[in-house]
Amino acid sequence: MSHTLTIDGISKRYGDVVALDDLSFEVRPGEIFGFVGSNGAGKTTTMRIALGVLSADSGEVRLSGKPVDLDVRRTIGYMPEERGLYPKMKVGKQLAYLAELHGISRSAARNAVARWTERLGIADRVGDTVDALSLGNQQRVQLAAALVHDPAVLVLDEPFSGLDPVAVDVMSDVLVEKANTGVPVIFSSHQLELVQRLCHRVGIISHGRMRAVGTVDELRGGGNARLEVHAPEAPVGWAHHLDGVTTISHLDGRTLLSLDDHVDDQLVLHTALKTGPVHEFSLHRPTLTDLFREVVTA
Numbered sequence: 001m002s003h004t005l006t007i008d009g010i011s012k013r014y015g016d017v018v019a020l021d022d023l024s025f026e027v028r029p030g031e032i033f034g035f036v037g038s039n040g041a042g043k044t045t046t047m048r049i050a051l052g053v054l055s056a057d058s059g060e061v062r063l064s065g066k067p068v069d070l071d072v073r074r075t076i077g078y079m080p081e082e083r084g085l086y087p088k089m090k091v092g093k094q095l096a097y098l099a100e101l102h103g104i105s106r107s108a109a110r111n112a113v114a115r116w117t118e119r120l121g122i123a124d125r126v127g128d129t130v131d132a133l134s135l136g137n138q139q140r141v142q143l144a145a146a147l148v149h150d151p152a153v154l155v156l157d158e159p160f161s162g163l164d165p166v167a168v169d170v171m172s173d174v175l176v177e178k179a180n181t182g183v184p185v186i187f188s189s190h191q192l193e194l195v196q197r198l199c200h201r202v203g204i205i206s207h208g209r210m211r212a213v214g215t216v217d218e219l220r221g222g223g224n225a226r227l228e229v230h231a232p233e234a235p236v237g238w239a240h241h242l243d244g245v246t247t248i249s250h251l252d253g254r255t256l257l258s259l260d261d262h263v264d265d266q267l268v269l270h271t272a273l274k275t276g277p278v279h280e281f282s283l284h285r286p287t288l289t290d291l292f293r294e295v296v297t298a
């Protein structure tokens with residue numbers, strides 16, 4: 001059965017710190033949702049509340065309409081940011097134990113451990129204790145721990161941090177594969193190129209509030225266009241007087257401008273030509289990184 005994870009108006013304070021302020025969004029069946037935001041924006045707090053290990057002051061998290069209780073929690077595959085493995089326990093034994101904790105039979109757990117350790121490239125380490133593994137391999141074990149009980153939802157807190165490029169590819173393939181079976185997948189990350197490439201939709205959180213949600217294309221369409229102008233003789237500030245035009249940078253005759261919707265780029269070209277020759281004039285849509293900067297500094 002496919003599920004929708006709904007975060008409905010959750011707020012959370014730690015003393016005076018407002019960690020989450022009426023946050024709402026949903027992750028749909030088969031969707032990979034990228035959850036991005038600055039350090040301290042509220043991502044981990046949201047995910048911990050979604051899993052039910054932390055309670056919200058107000059608001060609710062539901063899985064297909066059902067509030068997250070102990071039963072629902074067992075169907076969620078969670079990868080915590082602080083990681084949560086027993087360092088002295090053997091990888092295979094630990095994964096089988098965690099699968100059984102989620103209600104999987106012993107033989108099914110054994111099969112799942114074999115399947116996922118093979119898939120994640122750690123099959124030859126099942127007899128080792130976790131603390132004997134490199135950090136990247138511990139992370140693969142942590143992902144295996146989130147997968148061995150065949151979860152209905154995946155909630156992953158910075159699963160890509162510290163992974164080598166091959167491990168990033170393996171992790172990406174696994175998330176796509178799970179989403180293709182109808183599982184909603186949410187992960188947080190600071191690697192925005194990866195998020196842009198992998199996610200169906202993205203949510204940008206800042207100071208505990210969701211500032212933008214949508215497909216990468218929707219978000220990029222909504223952001224200001226970027227104009228790159230190479231006019232070697234143009235003085236600093238040549239575009240400052242133009243209405244709706246913001247200078248982002250100016251270096252060695254190359255100026256990067258942000259254009260509001262109503263701005264006619266030909267007027268900008270005209271202005272640039274008045275300063276001398278224009279060797280390059282190119283308009284592009286913002287990347288997710290550009291949008292992120294715009295949203296979090298707004």
Ligand SMILES: Nc1ncnc2c1ncn2[C@@H]1O[C@H](COP(=O)(O)OP(=O)(O)OP(=O)(O)O)[C@@H](O)[C@H]1O
Pocket residue numbers: 014017018019037038039040041042043044045046081
């Ligand atoms: N246990 C806690 N006690 C007090 N304040 C906390 C606690 N946990 C989180 N906070 C505060 O809540 C806010 C949100 O933190 P959170 O860890 O959710 O952010 P984050 O987006 O996951 O950050 P990062 O990208 O750095 O992991 C921050 O201001 C943080 O300092």
